[in-house]
Amino acid sequence: MDTKALIDSLDLIQKTHPLVQHITNMVTVNDCANITLAFGGAPVMADWGDDALEMVEHAGALVLNMGVLTAESIETMIAVGRKAKTLGVPVVFDPVGAGATESRRSASRRILAEAAPDIVKGNAAEILFLAGEEIRQKGVDSDVSHGVAAVTRRMAAENATVVVATGICDYVSDGTETFRLEGGSSMMGRITGTGCMSASVLGCFAAVLDSKLEAALLGILAMNIAGERAAESLSSLEGSGTFRTRLIDAASLLSSSTLEINPDRRVFHE
Amino acid sequence: MDTKALIDSLDLIQKTHPLVQHITNMVTVNDCANITLAFGGAPVMADWGDDALEMVEHAGALVLNMGVLTAESIETMIAVGRKAKTLGVPVVFDPVGAGATESRRSASRRILAEAAPDIVKGNAAEILFLAGEEIRQKGVDSDVSHGVAAVTRRMAAENATVVVATGICDYVSDGTETFRLEGGSSMMGRITGTGCMSASVLGCFAAVLDSKLEAALLGILAMNIAGERAAESLSSLEGSGTFRTRLIDAASLLSSSTLEINPDRRVFHE
Amino acid sequence: MDTKALIDSLDLIQKTHPLVQHITNMVTVNDCANITLAFGGAPVMADWGDDALEMVEHAGALVLNMGVLTAESIETMIAVGRKAKTLGVPVVFDPVGAGATESRRSASRRILAEAAPDIVKGNAAEILFLAGEEIRQKGVDSDVSHGVAAVTRRMAAENATVVVATGICDYVSDGTETFRLEGGSSMMGRITGTGCMSASVLGCFAAVLDSKLEAALLGILAMNIAGERAAESLSSLEGSGTFRTRLIDAASLLSSSTLEINPDRRVFHE
Numbered sequence: 001m002d003t004k005a006l007i008d009s010l011d012l013i014q015k016t017h018p019l020v021q022h023i024t025n026m027v028t029v030n031d032c033a034n035i036t037l038a039f040g041g042a043p044v045m046a047d048w049g050d051d052a053l054e055m056v057e058h059a060g061a062l063v064l065n066m067g068v069l070t071a072e073s074i075e076t077m078i079a080v081g082r083k084a085k086t087l088g089v090p091v092v093f094d095p096v097g098a099g100a101t102e103s104r105r106s107a108s109r110r111i112l113a114e115a116a117p118d119i120v121k122g123n124a125a126e127i128l129f130l131a132g133e134e135i136r137q138k139g140v141d142s143d144v145s146h147g148v149a150a151v152t153r154r155m156a157a158e159n160a161t162v163v164v165a166t167g168i169c170d171y172v173s174d175g176t177e178t179f180r181l182e183g184g185s186s187m188m189g190r191i192t193g194t195g196c197m198s199a200s201v202l203g204c205f206a207a208v209l210d211s212k213l214e215a216a217l218l219g220i221l222a223m224n225i226a227g228e229r230a231a232e233s234l235s236s237l238e239g240s241g242t243f244r245t246r247l248i249d250a251a252s253l254l255s256s257s258t259l260e261i262n263p264d265r266r267v268f269h270e
Numbered sequence: 271m272d273t274k275a276l277i278d279s280l281d282l283i284q285k286t287h288p289l290v291q292h293i294t295n296m297v298t299v300n301d302c303a304n305i306t307l308a309f310g311g312a313p314v315m316a317d318w319g320d321d322a323l324e325m326v327e328h329a330g331a332l333v334l335n336m337g338v339l340t341a342e343s344i345e346t347m348i349a350v351g352r353k354a355k356t357l358g359v360p361v362v363f364d365p366v367g368a369g370a371t372e373s374r375r376s377a378s379r380r381i382l383a384e385a386a387p388d389i390v391k392g393n394a395a396e397i398l399f400l401a402g403e404e405i406r407q408k409g410v411d412s413d414v415s416h417g418v419a420a421v422t423r424r425m426a427a428e429n430a431t432v433v434v435a436t437g438i439c440d441y442v443s444d445g446t447e448t449f450r451l452e453g454g455s456s457m458m459g460r461i462t463g464t465g466c467m468s469a470s471v472l473g474c475f476a477a478v479l480d481s482k483l484e485a486a487l488l489g490i491l492a493m494n495i496a497g498e499r500a501a502e503s504l505s506s507l508e509g510s511g512t513f514r515t516r517l518i519d520a521a522s523l524l525s526s527s528t529l530e531i532n533p534d535r536r537v538f539h540e
Numbered sequence: 541m542d543t544k545a546l547i548d549s550l551d552l553i554q555k556t557h558p559l560v561q562h563i564t565n566m567v568t569v570n571d572c573a574n575i576t577l578a579f580g581g582a583p584v585m586a587d588w589g590d591d592a593l594e595m596v597e598h599a600g601a602l603v604l605n606m607g608v609l610t611a612e613s614i615e616t617m618i619a620v621g622r623k624a625k626t627l628g629v630p631v632v633f634d635p636v637g638a639g640a641t642e643s644r645r646s647a648s649r650r651i652l653a654e655a656a657p658d659i660v661k662g663n664a665a666e667i668l669f670l671a672g673e674e675i676r677q678k679g680v681d682s683d684v685s686h687g688v689a690a691v692t693r694r695m696a697a698e699n700a701t702v703v704v705a706t707g708i709c710d711y712v713s714d715g716t717e718t719f720r721l722e723g724g725s726s727m728m729g730r731i732t733g734t735g736c737m738s739a740s741v742l743g744c745f746a747a748v749l750d751s752k753l754e755a756a757l758l759g760i761l762a763m764n765i766a767g768e769r770a771a772e773s774l775s776s777l778e779g780s781g782t783f784r785t786r787l788i789d790a791a792s793l794l795s796s797s798t799l800e801i802n803p804d805r806r807v808f809h810e
Binding site: 047054245 | 339371372373460461462463508510511514
Binding site: 190193 | 566569570573574577578583584585586587588589590591594595598773784785786787788789790791792793
């Protein structure tokens with residue numbers, strides 16, 4: 001992985017404006033739409049039965065996010081996810097709060113099995129739960145981090161998918177190769193929606209890259225860079241409100257001319 | 271049309287705080303509420319059956335936005351829209367993604383026919399679809415622009431309504447007179463919600479002006495001025511996140527004391 | 541009440557990160573999540589039947605907000621509210637637009653009676669309605685303020701709860717003691733969501749303090765301080781969009797090191 005791969009992918013998103021369809025939650029849906037636009041994608045939040053099913057025919061990627069669950073939304077996610085698979089539309093799944101309640105445990109397992117996502121991105125606790133590890137979770141957030149690399153790899157192998165476990169370090173694996181990503185900012189945990197937005201960004205990259213492992217690595221890398229730049233821009237009088245605005249700013253300003261980063265200092269083979 | 275008409279209308283909104291009821295979508299609902307407040311209106315997002323039906327009795331205008339569709343929301347939009355008509359409450363309809371899926375094609379045609387909105391505001395692709403033109407659309411966005419003026423005029427005449435088609439230029443017609451508006455900013459397409467917010471602004475103006483043609487012209491003009499000011503305020507380190515914030519800022523700062531614009535340089539008879 | 545009580549409470553929230561579950565509306569849900577995070581709480585917006593019912597077992601506080609009503613959401617609020625009571629989880633109720641429509645009149649009375657919230661926080665018009673006073677309301681907002689102190693006290697006594705009536709002055713009563721809080725900023729009425737956010741902040745304080753009267757006083761006090769600081773930070777070119785961002789900033793920067801306020805100048809025994 002080198003800087004050129006990241007620049008080329010960003011250019012490709014900005015030139016082709018892939019349609020990134022979301023079935024997501026009301027809490028962070030606006031942020032997801034804006035970060036998708038900031039990266040150059042075309043967001044569409046069609047999430048109702050027939051509308052969602054037809055829209056996916058035009059989608060470059062599909063993002064499934066179970067932040068707010070209903071009986072109906074679970075079935076829609078599975079139905080649209082299955083149709084995406086038959087159409088070759090890559091599916092990104094964000095199992096928000098996967099282990100927190102029985103509804104979420106059941107829904108996340110079903111979506112994983114039945115929609116067979118190309119990329120599953122969760123925080124460490126969510127990935128550990130989906131991999132069958134015993135953990136305790138509080139609400140939809142967690143910062144568990146022990147043994148995450150190995151679990152990420154095992155879960156990716158067992159489900160023939162790419163798995164992303166986010167945290168202080170992020171882990172990405174396709175079951176064969178596993179990477180650790182350093183970077184980002186602790187401020188990303190001070191606002192709601194950075195996890196959901198990361199899934200949207202993965203959707204943008206998955207829409208333009210054949211390798212979903214590469215899409216996951218570049219998407220997380222790009223999001224971490226945006227997070228760092230947003231955090232660095234804050235004065236002592238600016239807090240999490242301004243950080244949220246600057247995160248979208250930084251994403252919208254990522255481009256070949258401003259990218260002077262070295263992925264080799266951030267992405268490590270495990 | 272002159273500057274005074276715009277200033278007088280803004281004053282009237284800020285003095286009377288008309289209740290602008292929305293039946294809209296979760297993606298941009300917060301932005302719609304905030305832009306309505308910025309202009310001086312009182313937003314209320316009542317969108318559930320009986321609650322929405324009763325609320326419209328107190329409304330100064332009703333905004334119907336089909337950004338996120340459900341079977342139930344379509345029926346509610348039509349029922350509340352019909353009641354608004356019987357009460358003399360002006361109705362603004364934003365047919366988001368009208369041509370994109372069969373659900374949206376069917377819903378937009380039904381709402382247009384059954385709720386008989388006073389103003390229909392869409393992007394060029396949405397208006398072309400509703401006017402019966404053959405076009406292709408990707409998701410809920412589009413930038414088609416050929417022959418829009420004539421189609422806008424024809425659709426307005428055929429539906430006895432005011433039609434607004436937004437784009438690089440905006441077209442407004444009541445079927446007799448047609449205007450082209452220049453101005454605004456390309457940044458308005460870099461964030462989600464500017465179209466939805468425009469509909470909210472049209473609701474504010476329609477609530478205080480008898481002529482819906484004038485309301486449409488002044489509303490789009492005001493939104494374009496806000497967009498320009500927001501874009502002009504951006505430094506090279508600020509992107510689409512800050513633009514979104516500044517757009518609301520600019521709207522909230524529009525007033526007689528700061529308005530030094532000349533509509534004659536922006537609004538042209540076609 | 542002294543400064544130390546406020547500082548100690550803020551520290552406690554930031555150290556224990558209480559889970560603040562919301563059943564709320566799509567208009568302001570993102571702001572509610574971000575202000576909860578800004579204060580140090582862990583927001584979770586679980587609002588669907590079984591998921592919401594199980595989540596409350598882990599909650600430090602439950603916030604019920606009827607900004608957007610559906611038949612289903614009313615029942616969920618009551619069911620989860622009742623379960624919260626049996627678990628000893630404090631319940632904060634925001635009766636948004638309580639008197640505006642028959643749906644809201646009926647729902648607000650039922651939630652008050654059946655969920656028996658620990659704190660009811662509304663604007664003056666909402667509290668006057670729930671207390672049985674005759675008032676007129678426009679949409680979900682109002683600025684009625686006559687005789688609010690006495691009504692607040694009576695309603696608190698009759699319902700054995702803490703009542704908060706917000707406005708230019710805020711009134712807080714447990715039925716025995718009644719306080720008037722001065723401060724805040726008129727800008728708080730220029731954006732949507734400050735009322736909803738206040739309820740979230742009350743949830744944070746109620747989760748860590750046994751006295752719900754103290755929680756209500758400190759929560760409103762903290763929100764007012766954040767509002768003042770946000771307003772003071774605005775330049776003449778910045779309006780309501782920037783105010784919204786800075787309000788979250790100010791909340792996220794409240795801490796023992798920056799707090800140099802004197803509650804005695806802001807909180808008055810009635």
